[in-house]
Structures are given as C-alpha cells and as structure tokens.
Amino acid sequence: MITFKQMEALFWIAELGSFAAAANKLNTTQSAVSKRIQELETGFGIAIFDRSRRTARLTEKGEELLLLARDLLERRDRVVERVSAKEVLARRFRLGVTELTALTWLPALIDEIRAHYPRLIVEPEVELSSVLFERLAEDSIDLIVTPDVFHDARCIVTPLKRVENAWMCTPALATATLGPHPPRRLPLAGLSAFTVLTQGNLSGTGVVYGRWFRQNGMPTVHSLSSNNLVAQLGLTLSGLGITYLPVHTLRPLLRRNLLQIVETDPPLPDIPYAALYRAEHASTLCADVAAFAAQRCDFTSPLMSAGTQTGGGEKPGRALPGPARGRRAP
C-alpha cells in the first residue's frame, strides 16, 4: 500500500517546494509525482497538501507524515548501506579535505576507496577546515580530513598522521635578513625581521598556530595572511617573506634549494590531522573510509618533485546523478 516512492515524492516536494521540482529530481513527471501523493492521501484518508492555493503547502497531517517519511527513508538508506556488498554499494560519498591533503595523498585515498567500493561515487571537496566543519555539522558532507582542531562530541574522530611544519623562505631572503652567519636557532622574536605570511583563522593550521603564537609570546609582526596554501607557497618562493609550511611535502623544494628552513626556538608544534564523520551515521562506509585515510595518509608530495608546478588539487569531474531510471522522454 505505502511505498518508498511515495515517501520520496513527499520528501522532495517538501524539500524543493514544488511538485515539478520534485519530479525533476526524481527523474519523472509532475503527473507521476502528483499521483504518488494522491495515493498517499487516499491510502491514509488524509489531506497532505493544501490545494486551495497554487503553491504546495503541507497540511498539519502532512507535516507529521513528512517527518515520519523522512525518518523511514533515512533508515532505508542506512539499511542499504549496512547490508550492501561493497562491490554494489552505489551512492554519492562527499569527501571534504583541506588543500594540503588535496595536494598530497587525496588521489591515493580515492584510489583506495574505489578499490574497495568500485560503485561508489566519490565527490571530493577542497575547503578550509572551518568550512569543512560547518559542512559536516549541517550534514552536507559525509567525511572530512582536516587538522584536528575542534572536537564536536557528535563526531567520530580517527587520528591520522601529524604534519611537521617549519618556517621556510628562500635562501636569498634568509641571508639578506639574517646575514651570512645566522643563529643556529632563531628566537621567535627574530621572525619580526621578516615579512611573515600566515594562514587566517579560517584554516585549522592557522588557528592552531595563531593560538600557539600568542601562548609563546610571538610578536604580531608585519604579516600577510592568505587562505590558500598554493598561493602562500608561490609568494614564499618569490622571496616575499617567511611562512610555515609542511616539511615532508616540500622536501623536494628544500633539496633543490628553492626553499630553506629557518629553525626557530621553540620549533613549531606538529599539526595533528584527523578524519571526522558524524557519529549518528555509524556507517561501515564512513568507518572504512576513515580507516583507508589512516592507512594512506602521507603528506609527501609526488607533485613537488616535478618542479615548481604545484597546480594539483583539481577536483575530478563531478559524476552525473545516475542514469535516468524512469521512463523519461527521450
């Protein structure tokens, strides 16, 4: 009597505000959607929508049913996910990462995921940590990999590697600023001799280090703030100033003397990375991906070896939302 299709129709009408939009979303026609709702209404003997106006407005009973339908659909999805063989689990998986991950081991992670879940459509998104956290909180993303800055109790946190950062600039700038006989370890205050490039407090690393700077009495220096790691790197390579950058990732550039490390006293603390997903999803899928992340996490970058071209981190083409399942017009 009652079917998932009917509930999906209800859900998407409520979500998108019109029968037409829902029909489009469900790859079917307004007519079909209308009838699914009518089936529900006659089946339950209630009015779900108030048709006195042109716009679709839920009745009170309709609102109640919507909540229940949403729950039922959600549970169905969870059942599908829990019980599906990995080889056939076809769904979107929205994976959020920060730039550093995008530049380094994101391809490896996606490979790993696709090896285990070949039908999964992985949609990576590169954003600042703060944005990723928001997206996770509002449930518009499934799993994120970011610096482990905030802890939300409703998240399951899988610790990954720690990222070792160091202050870096061009050798020329170092010599020009510190002279030919620089101290073995520069006190933090000594950094004020440089133009310091930092990351804003929208970035997890920026937040951690901003806090640390304050705790360690680092003076607020003449600094530029950027939210883009690649831009930051480019500015640094051009000799504009000094920045904290991930050591392992930039090892090739250090080797080729395009950059050099300026050791400080105290040295920068490491940034712990973690994979996070919402606890209430409690899905094997998320847990598995987190495990893959723990396994493949590696902030060394093959990209860097090829020269100063650091234009990685491009998003793969977003997969289409599945072939039309209905009998759509050709």
Add this chain to the structure above:
Amino acid sequence: MITFKQMEALFWIAELGSFAAAANKLNTTQSAVSKRIQELETGFGIAIFDRSRRTARLTEKGEELLLLARDLLERRDRVVERVSAKEVLARRFRLGVTELTALTWLPALIDEIRAHYPRLIVEPEVELSSVLFERLAEDSIDLIVTPDVFHDARCIVTPLKRVENAWMCTPALATATLGPHPPRRLPLAGLSAFTVLTQGNLSGTGVVYGRWFRQNGMPTVHSLSSNNLVAQLGLTLSGLGITYLPVHTLRPLLRRNLLQIVETDPPLPDIPYAALYRAEHASTLCADVAAFAAQRCDFTSPLMSAGTQTGGGEKPGRALPGPARGRRAP
C-alpha cells in the same frame, strides 16, 4: 530499488520457515516470493539464503538484513497507524479480556471502538488474566482488560472501574448452614462451614483474593477451585457452595432471590480493573481504546436480567484476513 514487499517476503519466510508458507501468507505464489528475495539479493549483492540445502536457511548477512527489515516494517506500520485517518485505519486489533468483561461490557466496548475506527477488525479473545499477561508480554495481543494484578514497567496501565465482590450462595444454603438467625456479619472463619468455591491462581481475582485470604488468616477450607466464572456461578446457583461473585453483575439474580449475599467481617476488598498495552507501541490506537474502555467500563450485566441463562462471552466470528490483494488464481 528496495521495496516493502521484498522485506515482507523476507520477514515471513523467516517467520514461517519456508517460501511457500510466506507466499501463502502474502496471498501470492512461491515464484513471486522467490523473485522478491532474488531482487534483494542482486540489489544488495549478497546472499540472503543458503540454498545448498533444501530448507531455507538465512545466511549471516541475511540475518542482519532480517533484523533491519523487521525494524523498517514495524516503523512503517507505526507510520500508517499514526497518520491514518481513523475512518480508513484497517488492521487487526487483538483485544484480550477476562470472562467477567466478556459477560458484561465487552459488546459496548467493541461498539465504541467500531464507531471510531470503522475499518478496524477487532479480534476479542477471552482468557484468564495470567494468559492475557503472557500474550501481552509476547506481543501476540494488542491490549488487555484484566484485574490490575501485576505491573510490568513496559506496560501503560489505564485504571478502570473497581469490581465489588461479595460472598454469595443460594438462600437455602445460607439458611441450612447458618441457621434461621445468621449473624449480621460472618467472621471469615465462619466460611469454613460452607463448601467454598474459589478461583485458581491463574485468574487475577483468584490471585488477589488468595493473597488477601492468607493475610486475613482465613482458614484453608474445604473448597473447590474453578477457572470459569460461568461454571462457578452455575455451581453456586445449584446450591453447591459459597463463592465470591461480582455484586453489580449479579444484582438481577440477587433481586430475584436466586442468590443472596453473605456479608463477612472483614468484607472482601474490591478488585481494580485496568486496560494495559505495551508502552513501546505508544500508539494513538491503543491509547484510544484504553480511553474507550475507561468510558464504557460497566460490570452490570444486561444478560443476567433475562434469567439464569448466562451463556454469553462467545467470541464473534474471526474476521478473514482481508480479501486477496494480489492477482491470485481464481
């Protein structure tokens, strides 16, 4: 992709042990059931049944899915019940009562239910309280009306009227046993002069009074025990002994001097009745029926007015499990 029909197939196969039985239950053919399962299996990419033997055995994944399917079906039912207009809510409602209720206000209760839920198929069952409790605990009955003897925390208890009982026997027996000038109030011990008919401890009233007898030092007297109220009444009317019987119900027989009350000191306590249903069902339906019960509860009996014919309490014919919905062979 995944449908309720498929899950129902799975559920009933597990429940009944074979594809054929499930098909029968679902008003369809083995073939159809088999295919519904196959759809699930290919859809999920898993094996649900182990076909190496002839008998249908669930695989591990199958067991997991069964649990999830059961939950989903249960939730669907709850949605249907919650949101359905009362006029269209068609389901079975198994109502358990004791004999006393069956003899008195059960018809009034059923009328009330049917007035509010015209499509509901009410299936009354008359059993001893202990059986009713069991049935409620094992969830094979929806709501029971019994003496309020046991309290299970998982039940929602709606108190109803209290039943006033008194010791009764034929006037002839009273005179023969107590003489022409009986005491106004017979001490409990005085009952040992009679053959005492009691109800066994499978009956709620029997349990309450058994307890009370022990507390009030009533001697274990020469007694007969019966679990059938009508039989008890018949034996009493034939002058065999003395019994506790509901005063209001038997008022007509008392008026016509077929029975008389033997007042005791102390008098029998009242028996509180209650409607009980499982808390986890939390259904409007059960709550409504309990409210109807509270409203219509009335232990006076129109049956008794017609003479000694007390052959009420017959179960109405059990309704058929709905007309075939599928396309069954004619």
Add this chain to the structure above:
DNA sequence: CATTCTTACGTACTGCGTAAGAATG
C-alpha cells in the same frame, strides 16, 4: 519420491508519460 526452491515464459495490471484541463496569483 515427495518436498522445496528456481527458471522460463506469457500475460495482466500497475503505474507511467503525454497532453489537455482547471485554478490561482
């Protein structure tokens, strides 16, 4: 060899799409 599930095949019916209709702002 009886029972239980699967497979094959033709069919019936549900539910879909097209297109026209009604109602609203």
Add this chain to the structure above:
DNA sequence: CATTCTTACGCAGTACGTAAGAATG
C-alpha cells in the same frame, strides 16, 4: 496569462502466475 497542479487516456514495463525443472533428504 503564466505557472502549478489535476485529470484523462493509452501504453509500457514490471512483476505476477502457471508450469516445468533441479536439487535435496
């Protein structure tokens, strides 16, 4: 009058039933 939902109607594809096949105990 454009937009939004409903209705009518014919069609298509799914899912069903029959009946035969395979496998098990």
